[in-house]
Amino acid sequence: MSRLFSFSDPVRAKRLSEAIQLLAPSRPVRIVHVCGTHEAAIAEHGLRGLLPESVEILEGPGCPVCVTPTPDIDAAVRLAEQGVTVCTFGDMMRVPGTRRTLDEARSTGGDVRTVLSAADAVAIARANPAQDVVFFAVGFETTAPMTAAVAVDNPPGNFSLLVSHKLIPPAMAALLELPNQRIDAYLAPGHVTTVLGTHAYDGLAREYGIPVVVGGFEPLDILYALALTVRQVADGTAHVENAFPRAVSQQGSPAALALLKEVFEVVDGRWRGIGVIPASALLLRPRYVDLDARTRYAIQGDEGQEEIPGCRCSDILTAQAVPTDCPLFAKRCTPLTPVGPCMVGAEGACSIWFRYGGRPDLR
Amino acid sequence: MNHNGEINALHGAGGEVADHLLRDLILSRFQDKGLGRIGLHALDDGATINRPDHGEIVFTTDSHVVKPLFFPGGDIGRLAAAGTLNDLAVMGARPLALSLAPVIEEGFPMAQLDRVLQSFHDTLEEVDAALVCGDTKVMPHGDLDGLILNSSGIGVADPAVSDAAFEAGDVVLITGTLGDHGMTILLAREQFDIETALSSDVAPVWPLVERALAVGGVQSMKDPTRGGLAAALNEMARKAHLGITVRESQIPIRDDVRGLSEMLGIPALSVANEGKAVLVVTRDRAEEILGTLRQHPLGADAAIIGEVTTDWPGRVLLETVVGGKRFLDMPLGDPVPRIC
Numbered sequence: 001m002s003r004l005f006s007f008s009d010p011v012r013a014k015r016l017s018e019a020i021q022l023l024a025p026s027r028p029v030r031i032v033h034v035c036g037t038h039e040a041a042i043a044e045h046g047l048r049g050l051l052p053e054s055v056e057i058l059e060g061p062g063c064p065v066c067v068t069p070t071p072d073i074d075a076a077v078r079l080a081e082q083g084v085t086v087c088t089f090g091d092m093m094r095v096p097g098t099r100r101t102l103d104e105a106r107s108t109g110g111d112v113r114t115v116l117s118a119a120d121a122v123a124i125a126r127a128n129p130a131q132d133v134v135f136f137a138v139g140f141e142t143t144a145p146m147t148a149a150v151a152v153d154n155p156p157g158n159f160s161l162l163v164s165h166k167l168i169p170p171a172m173a174a175l176l177e178l179p180n181q182r183i184d185a186y187l188a189p190g191h192v193t194t195v196l197g198t199h200a201y202d203g204l205a206r207e208y209g210i211p212v213v214v215g216g217f218e219p220l221d222i223l224y225a226l227a228l229t230v231r232q233v234a235d236g237t238a239h240v241e242n243a244f245p246r247a248v249s250q251q252g253s254p255a256a257l258a259l260l261k262e263v264f265e266v267v268d269g270r271w272r273g274i275g276v277i278p279a280s281a282l283l284l285r286p287r288y289v290d291l292d293a294r295t296r297y298a299i300q301g302d303e304g305q306e307e308i309p310g311c312r313c314s315d316i317l318t319a320q321a322v323p324t325d326c327p328l329f330a331k332r333c334t335p336l337t338p339v340g341p342c343m344v345g346a347e348g349a350c351s352i353w354f355r356y357g358g359r360p361d362l363r
Numbered sequence: 364m365n366h367n368g369e370i371n372a373l374h375g376a377g378g379e380v381a382d383h384l385l386r387d388l389i390l391s392r393f394q395d396k397g398l399g400r401i402g403l404h405a406l407d408d409g410a411t412i413n414r415p416d417h418g419e420i421v422f423t424t425d426s427h428v429v430k431p432l433f434f435p436g437g438d439i440g441r442l443a444a445a446g447t448l449n450d451l452a453v454m455g456a457r458p459l460a461l462s463l464a465p466v467i468e469e470g471f472p473m474a475q476l477d478r479v480l481q482s483f484h485d486t487l488e489e490v491d492a493a494l495v496c497g498d499t500k501v502m503p504h505g506d507l508d509g510l511i512l513n514s515s516g517i518g519v520a521d522p523a524v525s526d527a528a529f530e531a532g533d534v535v536l537i538t539g540t541l542g543d544h545g546m547t548i549l550l551a552r553e554q555f556d557i558e559t560a561l562s563s564d565v566a567p568v569w570p571l572v573e574r575a576l577a578v579g580g581v582q583s584m585k586d587p588t589r590g591g592l593a594a595a596l597n598e599m600a601r602k603a604h605l606g607i608t609v610r611e612s613q614i615p616i617r618d619d620v621r622g623l624s625e626m627l628g629i630p631a632l633s634v635a636n637e638g639k640a641v642l643v644v645t646r647d648r649a650e651e652i653l654g655t656l657r658q659h660p661l662g663a664d665a666a667i668i669g670e671v672t673t674d675w676p677g678r679v680l681l682e683t684v685v686g687g688k689r690f691l692d693m694p695l696g697d698p699v700p701r702i703c
Contacts, residue, residue, distance in 0.1 A: 010612070013685035040628070046687020219685040335695050346628060355630075357681075357690025 007218030008045070016223035017050040024230040029055045030182055031229055032175070032319040034168055035062040035189035036347020037217050043356035045219045055230060059352075060319040061171045061274060062189070064139040065092045065345035067317060069270040072164040073097035075299045076136045079162070080110030084297070085128065086162075087121035088136035089143075090114040091346040094338065096308070102136075118143075118150040118161075125159035134293045136162045141195045144282055145256040148263035151288055160293040163284055166269055168192050169200050170280035175318055176208045183319060185211040185229045190221070190244040195260075197252025201240045209238045216244035263288055272341060273314035311340035316349050323350040323358075330358050370471040375501030384499065388477060392484050396493035398460050403495050410495035412460055418521030421456035423447060426513045432475065434551045436544075436562030437637075440482030443512035445565050445637055446588070448490055452569040453526070453584040453640050455576060456518030458492040464513040465497075469504040479510065490569045492516075527602035529582040534649040535607060535669040536642040538571050538662050539564065541592050542620040545634020550623070559619045566638035571662045574655045580648025585641045590694045592632045595641050596679045597693040608680045609669030609691065633694035643671060 033039065039059040042048060048057060061067050074097045080086045086102065093103040093114065106112040111131075115121050118135050125133035137147040144165040151161065172186055188201055193214045201212040211232035215225025225243035232238065242248055260282070269281020284292045293299065310328050315321035323329045323342070333339040335351055342348035373380040385406075395402035399411035427443040437445075444461070451458045463483060467476065487494060543564040550557060568586065575581050583603075587595035592614070600607045616624075616631050624631040638661065644652050649667055656662035674680065681691040 008684040010684060010686050017686070043689065044630075045683045045685050046681070046689040047685070049687045049689075050685065219683075219687075223685075355692075357692050 007220045009220065012220055013050065013223060016220065016227055019227045020050075020055070020223065020230055021052050023227060023234055024052045024055050025234045026054060029184045029230060029233050030058065030319075031055065031185045031187055031226065032058050032060045032183045033062060033187035033189065033215075034060045034172060035192070036345070036352065037191065038062065038187060038189060038215065038222065039347070039349055039352045040356075041217050041219065041222055043352050047219060047222060050223065051226070055226075057187075057226075058319040058322060059316070059349040060175055061271060061317045063317070063342065063345040063347035063349070064143070064166065065089070065095050066313065066341040066348045067166060067271040067273065068092070068095065068138050068164050068341075069272045070098050071270075071301055072136075072162065073102070074099065075294075076102055076134070076162055077105045077110075078299075079134055079293070079297060080105040080112050082297075083111070083132075085111040085113065085124065085131050085133045086136055087113045087115045087124060087133060089116075089138065091344065092136065092138060095341050095344045096338075118147045122150050122153075122155050122159055125156050129156065129158060131158060133159050134162050135159070136164070138164045140166055140168050141192045141260075144264070145195060145253075145259050148259040151263045151284070151291055152259065155291065159291070160296050161284065161291050162293040162299070163264075163282060165264070165282040166271065167266065167280050167282065169196070169204060170277050171271065171274070172201075173204055173208070174274065174277040174280070176210065178318055178320075181318075181320070183210065184233050185213065187222075187225055187229060188212050188214040190214060190216040190248055193244070193248045193252070195253050195256045198240050198242050198248060198250050200252070205238050205240050211238050211241070213241045214244050214248050216247060271317075273317040308340050313340035313342040313350075316342050323353040326350070330354055368473045370467045370473060370476065370501055371469055372501055372503070375467070375499055381499065388480050389494075389497065392480060393494040396491070398493055398495060403493070410460065412495070412517060415519045418519045419523055421451055421454045421518045421520050421523055422515070423450040423454070424513070424515035425450060426511060428508075428511050429548065430508065431551050432479070432509055434563055435547050437565040438479055438482050439510060439512055440479035441486045441565050442637060443514045444483045444486035445567050447514040447516040448486070448492060448567040448569060449586045449588075449637070449640070451516050451518035452567065452572045453524070453586045454518070454520055455522070455524035455572070455581070455584065456520035457573070458490050458516055458518045458567070458569055460493050460495040461487065461514050461516045463494055463497040464499070466500045466502060466507060466511040466513070468507050468509050469501055471509055476510070479512075483512075486567060490567045524581060524584050526583050526585045526599055529599070529603055529605070529643040529671050531605055531671050531673045532646055533582055533643050533671040534646050534667055535596070535609060535671065536644060536649065536653060536656070537587075537592065537615065537666055537668050538568060538640045538642070538656055539638070539664040540615045540617050540620070541587070541636055541639065542616055542624065542631030542634050544637040545591060546620050546623050546629075546631065549627070549629065549634065557623070559623070561617070561619050561623075564636055564638035566661060568638060568640045568661065571656055571659055571665075572640060574659060574662075575642055575644070575652045578648055578652045578655055580645040580652065581642055582645060583643040587636045587639055587641055589635050591630075591634045591636060592641065593630070593679070593691050593694050594633070596691065599641070599643065600679050601677045603671075604676045606672040606675040606678055606680060607669060608672050608674070608682065610682045611684045613666055613668045615664045615666050630694075632691065646670075
């Protein structure tokens with residue numbers, strides 16, 4: 001059996017599924033994860049069908065492009081319209097801003113390029129020394145260290161960063177503060193925690209009395225993490241557990257954390273669909289001001305317009321709804337004609353549910 | 364003719380220069396195969412094909428574009444030939460005669476055109492089909508991206524096989540691994556700096572189809588090209604108003620394709636294949652057909668992957684490796700790699 005398949009072993013999957021059935025309390029259990037990669041794996045492998053009907057899994061704010069606030073998108077669009085080369089991740093291209101998307105800016109002559117990393121954008125800047133190049137840096141703790149790595153590596157003078165990085169643990173806390181919120185446990189993202197370490201959730205588990213289990217992304221990783229999660233819910237315990245020890249440690253990645261600390265300071269951040277979350281965003285430190293596109297191009301932090309009539313993206317991003325609760329889902333709103341950001345971003349719950357058949361509960 | 368030169372407007376103008384191109388690149392390469400009284404070398408306004416003794420005539424056409432024009436495992440010439448041949452083959456038709464109409468951008472290197480035509484020729488030879496007519500157009504530089512090949516084809520089926528004439532209980536087979544072509548093109552196009560041994564599967568499937576038809580019990584066929592297996596099965600299920608259930612664990616996918624698919628977030632079942640066929644066959648013949656497919660090199664990885672059901676009419680259900688179930692839907696547009 002190839003390594004790729006060894007984490008999908010059907011015999012082990014069945015055993016874990018049976019364990020979850022045994023461990024789960026009979027009352028409804030709502031488990032929230034905050035990661036598009038988790039949602040994609042759950043949907044792709046039909047894992048919801050392996051869980052008891054009482055266990056519900058929801059995606060919270062796990063889609064970085066979905067939570068990127070419109071003023072930042074508007075700023076990137078304006079830069080492209082002004083003749084600056086704007087580089088960003090592929091699924092950022094079609095996220096609606098106030099007026100238009102980056103893709104629309106490109107279609108009318110803007111130089112907007114899809115890259116796989118900040119380093120690719122630096123390479124474009126080096127290859128085109130006469131051209132201003134901006135990397136529109138979005139994403140969580142997974143992509144922020146890659147942005148930091150290029151910042152400390154003497155990028156060329158024509159390169160700068162439009163930073164819109166966000167932090168996951170503050171968003172997990174913010175969700176629990178919402179009125180009428182009922183979350184029984186968090187399934188925490190393995191890759192974010194590879195950087196942060198499991199101790200990043202200690203305060204969350206303690207202060208909110210909520211179980212946090214860190215899970216990987218293969219089907220067996222997720223089922224194992226869910227088994228630990230439902231056990232905690234059933235037992236009434238609330239601590240941080242690591243169900244992904246082959247990648248995640250308690251202290252995280254010292255190198256990545258040091259890079260983040262060197263380059264960024266933590267500030268309050270605006271999340272699309274959620275609002276301002278304290279200490280949840282990254283800003284370039286003053287010593288990197290030369291690299292800051294906001295300073296270089298005098299970008300104003302204007303309001304932007306993010307409410308889309310009829311779209312329930314903000315409920316989905318706060319784990320208060322699932323895509324099929326939205327009247328637009330798979331009708332007016334599809335990946336070809338997306339209405340809200342959750343259908344645009346490849347990590348968005350709507351886009352994922354649509355991609356994997358729209359119905360999560362086939363048994 | 365100078366094969367180091369480039370295509371210019373005169374090559375499409377029908378005069379002496381165009382005549383040279385025709386003789387040097389086409390007539391010297393493609394032989395008449397005696398399909399009718401008037402063949403390619405007669406250079407008439409059309410070709411004739413003798414009426415078959417029995418069976419029915421199948422006619423198809425396709426325009427072929429691919430970027431890049433040359434890719435691991437093939438080029439646009441082989442793609443155009445196999446594409447048209449395979450449309451005939453999955454109709455149950457032995458391919459007989461093809462047309463070829465290149466539309467060429469001014470400035471296109473003659474040597475590349477020569478390579479493409481040789482590929483087209485060699486691919487036709489694999490199934491003993493003949494080029495019988497064609498046309499050449501040259502467009503000003505910048506009006507198109509290099510080269511477009513249009514090719515129509517005629518074959519004879521006895522009888523023709525549709526893509527939706529199956530019943531509940533029938534068995535779904537695939538003739539080999541899925542996603543090879545799509546992932547190869549994606550890698551060649553996006554220049555991710557990823558090295559693999561991957562190459563396109565582009566090939567005529569008639570040798571496999573011929574074997575399966577000889578066994579009998581073939582209800583329907585389709586070539587899973589654009590949109591991959593997901594699109595092919597959904598089209599079949601919708602047309603037949605029946606459900607199709609496939610088992611992920613039995614769908615053959617190369618390890619490197621699977622790895623790329625996971626890394627890029629692009630499903631291997633949604634990208635194109637150019638040398639595969641989906642067969643829906645009666646249950647009693649399924650094992651025999653599988654056996655005969657596997658005896659041919661092109662069918663070495665053939666597999667039974669699922670069956671036709673009355674559940675969820677018009678939809679395709681995937682039983683995942685871990686035992687979950689989900690719909691395998693029609694893919695939408697071109698897939699984009701995801702962020703993390």
